[in-house]
Amino acid sequence: MMLRASLLSRTMILFFVLVLLNVRVASSAGPSxxxxxxxxxxxxxxxxxxxxxxxxxxxxxxxxxxxxxxxxxxxxxxxxxxxxxxxxxxxxxxxxxxxxxxxxxxxxxxxxxxxxxxxxxxxxxxxxxxxxxxxxxxxxxxxxxxxxxxxxxxxxxxxxxxxxxxxxxxxxxxxxxxxxxxxxxxxxxxxxxxxxxxxxxxxxxxxxxxxxxxxxxxxxxxxxxxxxxxxGGTLKACPSKKPATWSIVVVVIIVIVALAAIAIVAFFILRRRNKESESSIEAPPPSTATVQNRSVRNEPEQQASAPGSPENSNGREVSGKHNKADQSLKLSFVRDDRERFDMQDLLRASAEVLGSGCFGSSYKAALLSGPVMVVKRYKQMNNVGKEEFQEHMRRIGRLAHPNLLPLVAYYYKKEEKLLIADHVQKGSLAVHLHGHQTVGQPSLDWQTRLKIVKGVAQGLRYLYHELPSLVAPHGHLKSSNVLLNESYEPLLTDYGLIPVVNQEHAHTLMVAYKSPEYMQSKRITKKTDVWSFGVLILEILTGKLPTNFLQHGKGSEEDLASWVNSVPQDEWFSQVFDRDMGAGKNSEGEMLKLLNIGLGCCEGEVEKRWDLKEVVERIEEVKERDNIQGDEDFLSSCASEGDMTKIVG
Structure with missing residues (x-):
């Protein structure tokens, strides 16, 4: 009994100690x-x-x-x-x-x-x-x-x-x-x-x-x-800094020493010439034959001087007009690694019309010197000041990325602007998606389409990093503005032009795929490019033209994203995906991932729409083939639950 009582008393003491400790811990915790x-x-x-x-x-x-x-x-x-x-x-x-x-x-x-x-x-x-x-x-x-x-x-x-x-x-x-x-x-x-x-x-x-x-x-x-x-930067140039007093003194001393040296050299030269002239006076005069030969030798040079050249009596005035005309036809190059040519070279080149859009026409010009260029003539840039236009073009010219077609040169004239870039032999993504049978090109397979999407994503990420102040760093994303090089790497064109387009036309012309916020309030946001990228992904996977682009935003038909969402998910492989991709069963999971990424980019509410960083990260996770070992159970569970969007999550 005494042992039991002792154990009981110890238990009670331990209980009270724990209670006291708990109270102390609770009292030491911070407020809720x-x-x-x-x-x-x-x-x-x-x-x-x-x-x-x-x-x-x-x-x-x-x-x-x-x-x-x-x-x-x-x-x-x-x-x-x-x-x-x-x-x-x-x-x-x-x-x-x-x-x-x-x-x-x-x-x-x-x-x-x-x-x-x-x-x-x-x-x-x-x-x-x-x-x-x-x-x-x-x-x-x-x-x-x-x-x-x-x-x-x-x-x-x-x-x-x-x-x-x-x-x-x-x-x-x-x-x-x-x-x-x-x-x-x-x-x-x-x-x-x-x-x-x-x-x-x-x-x-x-x-x-x-x-x-x-x-x-x-x-x-x-x-x-x-x-x-x-x-500095994109503002006016900074004025030259005034040199310090000590540096002025140093410069003055250097100038004085240099002038003294020049004076000494000039003195010796004049002295030498005087001696030579004195000796020539003593020499016999040249013969008549010598004079005639000299005049004959000079005659062709005189004949080569055409009227209006500097040797002509009216040469200065006419030369000034020519120089002024040459300046008005001068191209401004934004890259130092390219062979120079001028407007006259473009005018002499064999030209071919590539297309005509809402901005203007595009021409393929094969220069006599060798390179083949594409010249785009823009109509809706007439209200942009010359300095503003030139500074923005230089900014565009500094961009360099494997998935951007670099701007080579531009031409400024108040009533028209020309942008000049390299010609890309394989043409635009739009042709390969929608006109490949007409031009005899093979259809793009799944691996190539995924490669193109990833390249476009990298190009957009670079633009968003380098042009952070632009509301839509690309602003004109569509399949015809994605070119393909020999290895089918995509090259983005027509990027970064919203600031130099007439404001009354920028919102109408630049946004090719009209997002809901644009349709409702003509509003462009940072996620406008994301919407366009989403439509482009759906266009690549379905092989179908985006309806709202064809209708220029005025048609009553549903857009591509709405159409995909209207198709039951269990019919996506039979109804939505382009059969010309020729993808096998082991790629279906990755294709679904990419399709859902496109739909995520096309979320109607701007706040819910993914930002570009998230889109690029998710696209990088998409592979050419499924991870068979880890994905089979996952795909089957998604199918059994009827929730294909789990594949993206």
Whole structure:
């Protein structure tokens, strides 16, 4: 009995110890997300928009938010605050928010917050910060973003910030969006060299000065507009720097020494000539025969001088006219590795009309010197200024990628523009998809079509990296603007032209495959190219022309994506896929993956449509053949469940 009592007493003591430990652990844990948010609400002013923030409920239920402005993860934790357009003001108390361990994004846009920018370094795990359209003011300390290595997006536009742009922003390797426009930032732009480049960069309408850093010089001029003292890149050229006083002194000394040396040399030359002339006076005169022979020898040279040449009495005036005419027919080359030719060479070349589109006509010109070029004549660029056009063409000419057809030269005239590129022998993808029987070309097989899709994806990714400021870096993607080289690698053409096309025609002509947002509101977004790419993928896999392109967006027939979705999934192989591909059973799973990627690009709602980065990554995962060992059970399970879209997931 005594042993049992002893054991019982020890058990009770252990129980109370565990209870005390548990209480201690619980008391040492941080506040709940609800407690933290309610405390944060109390620190704000004018919180009428947060009436459903109550202690009687939880902010999150799984991934669903119960409180307004809250974003939840799948575990019921708060990962985002989106408190926009609520009239909030007061101080953003970062010390309170740091008790939200899963907080990754904050947005207080379009409120009435003022004063200095809060110190967000205490929220070191943040990925996105949106504070635009408030009344924040004052200078942001240079180190205000130091250590925030996860930051991808920072939007501080339309406030009253002063001082220099914080240099700690340049150390954020993941930063892809920076919006600082409509503030009062001054000084020079820091040297941003983000590895992935910017998808959004805007410092317009500030008081910045100096030369645009090298890493930002390819961005569109609109990213820097409204800063009168900025120069370089796509803006006006920077003025020559005034040399320092000491350098002027050095130059003056060098010039004086050089002039003295020249004077000495000239003195000795004149002295030598005087001696020679004195000796020639003493020599006997030449014979008559010698004079006649000399005149005969000179006569052909005189006859070779045609009227109007510099030797003619009116030579200067006529020569000036010729030079002016030559300049008006001069081609501007944007590549240094190409043989030069001029407009006269093009006019003398044997020409062949390749086609005529909504922009103008395309010609194949075989130059007498050997190369075969394609000249595209554009009608709808008449309102573009010469300097703007030339600068954009130079920007296009600097692009270099295996899946882009490089621009070789251009011709500017107010009433017409010519763009000149190499001729590609195999022609366009459109011909190989829809006219191969007419021109005697074999049909493209599955492996070749997949190769083309992957090449187009790589070309688009490069354009989005190099032309981040353009709303649609390609803007005119269609099968006739995809050329095929000898190894069937795709070459994109007609890219990056939206900025130089007349604005009244750009939206109508450039977007070949009309997306839903364009059809409804004539709106072009970053995902417009993604829609066009999706239609192109479907066109490649089905071998069918996209109806809305043929109808120019005015027809009542459904587009290609809608047609594919209308076909039952178990009939896709018999009804949707082009039988000319000749793919075997061991490729069907990969073909379905690619088809579903095309449909993902053609999502009607822009917000749900995949971005280009995701599209390219998924396309890279598509193989020529199925992974038979791992995919057979998976495909059969998808078929049994009637859900072919699982193949993409």
């Amino acid at each position: 997300d609800a407690e933290t948010l309610l405390k944060f609400k109390d620190s704000l002013k004018n919180t009428d928009g947060l009436t459903n923030w109550k202690s009687s409920s939880m902010p999150c239920k799984g991934a669903t938010a119960n409180w307004v402005g809250i974003r939840c993860d799948g575990k019921g934790r708060v990962w985002g605050l989106q408190l926009e357009e609520m009239g909030l003001n007061g101080d953003i108390n970062v010390d309170i928010l740091k008790d939200l361990p899963d907080l990754r994004t904050i947005s207080f846009m379009k409120n009435n917050f003022d004063g200095p920018m809060p110190d967000l370094r205490k929220l070191i795990a943040l990925k996105t910060v949106y504070l635009s359209d408030n009344k924040f003011s004052g200078a942001i300390p240079p180190d205000w973003f130091a250590g925030m290595s996860s930051l991808k997006k920072v939007h501080l536009a339309n406030n009253q910030f002063t001082g220099e742009i914080p240099r700690s922003l340049t150390g954020l390797d993941k930063l892809v969006e920076l919006s600082l426009e409509k503030n009062k930032f001054k000084g020079k732009i820091p040297d941003f060299r983000q590895p992935a480049g910017f998808t959004t960069f805007n410092v317009s309408n500030n008081k910045l000065e100096g030369e645009i850093p090298e890493g930002l010089r390819k961005l569109d001029a609109s990213s820097f507009a409204g800063n009168e003292d900025l120069c």
